[in-house]
Amino acid sequence: MTVRTLHVLGSPVLRQQAAAVPKVDDEIRRLVDDLFETMRAAKGVGLASNQIGIARRVAVVDVGEEDPGELVLINPVILERSDEEETAEEGCLSIPEVFGDVTRPARVVVEALDRDGRKYRVEANGYRARAIQHEIDHLDGILFLDHLSLIRRQMLLARWRREHKDDTGYTKEVEPESASTD
Secondary structure (H helix, E strand, O other), rough: OOOOOEEEEOOOHOOOOOOOOOOOOHHHHHHHHHHHHHHHHOOOOEEEEEOOOOEEOOEEEEEOOOOOOEEEEEEEEEEEEEEEEEEEEEEEEEEEEEEEEEEEEEEEEEEEEEEOOOEEEEEEEEEHHHHHHHHHHHHHOOOHHHHOOHHHHHHHHHHHHHOOOOOOOOEOOOHHHHHHOO
């Protein structure tokens, strides 16, 4: 397993529609392992392959809950969304230190392939449902900022540009030993 470099706001791959995975093979399983390793090193609860520069429909989620615990989402499709919605603060490993309140369905039913290429369905509620939707958005080239009001989005983007005006690129190294212990 390898901790990969994260792509951050401004990287074109974050806005790409990820391509479907035609077959789950050893390369895809290594990608899944690297996603989990990178997500954990960066202290996240989900990570999509776009965020490490690979526009394939692969994401992982682990919000620390049991049953089923870690979720591998290869070619995920949301089959059902509840009418009930919840609003909560979201952040993103690709937009560090930027947060905003996002409203999403409180419950989803998702169909995906697991790391062995077997199709499965999972029903998720609350925080897990939010994390799944956030990662599937990434695979569709959508950032959590896109769910905010225009004024809030512009304000956060202006702050991001000010704080990152001296950055030389659109990637960020993840170093596990320097990651916060929150």
